[in-house]
Amino acid sequence: MKGASSEFLQKIEEQYIEGIADNMRTYGVSATVGRVLGVIYTNRKPMTLEELSTETGMSKTRMSQVVREMIDLNIASKVYEKGVRKDLYNVEEDYYQTFISLFTSNWQKVIQKNKMIGKRLANQIHKELEQNDQLTEETEEELNLWLTETKQWMNYYQWLDELVDFFESGEIFKHVPKPE
Template sequence: MNKEINEKLTDIEERIIDTFAENMRTYGIPPTVGRVLGIMYMNRKPMTLNDLSEATGMSKTRMSQVVREMVDYNIAYKVFEKGVRKDLYNVEQDYYQRFISLFSSSWQKVIKKNKKMGKKIYEELTEIQKNENLDSVTEEKIVALLKETERWLAYYDWLDRLMDFFESEEIFKYVPK
């Protein structure tokens, strides 16, 4: 009876881990990261790269890459435990905070990239506009593209502020946990 219950519990944990992995796709993050996140979450205590390699069947090198990605996404962090010489890693246990970390880290990269591109395009258009030999059709096209670029930059500024709204946890004043 006890063996049967343990098997059911293991099956449930595995389904939870699979759900973590599948959910990562929503954020544009590889399911491998989600699988490791789920394993660490279900472990409920810090794990070494060796522990994770054994639990996932991945090489220690690959595990190191995955954990580094997780740290970059702010969903995993290194912890210190007295008497343990190997690096230990743990994951964010708070679902809300993990969502904010994943959501904002994914969007921050997009925002930064697109703001940079928008500024470059704006500068290029402004430089072209200085040309005295432009016909009226070309001038109109440049003006339209400049306006579109301004809207683009305003949108990414808004997204940047939205990420700040989430990261500051102001969101919870309006949408309580």
């Protein structure tokens, strides 16, 4: 932008960072993570915890927690730069990959948790059906309905698991291509 003032550029950068923060809320991630993602992204190079703390006004301890959360979400990583002794952190610069990382990271946790719940419920129901010879016909029917429901539950989470794989493999782009 020829002749753009540094104040104008600063405002653009702040709006960009706030836009990312708003997007993160949509993905179920804190706006704080979004702001830090935006700060690193607009910096256009890896940053230390100290630099991030200064830039955001957060404590180094809080910054460390936020960066750890970003690494867990697969949207940031620790990087090495020759001659730099402090840990540096960078973010994924591909918007599509950031979306996939956020989408799949959140769903993987839900999928694993609910698969465990489904297995536990199915085991409990099977055990009750096999070991309790005092069940009324009505109770046995109800337990079998719950067993069917649990199987549908497990099928749903298996389907979600396959959907996550569809995104992570990049197969999604064969069906919904990125714009040129």
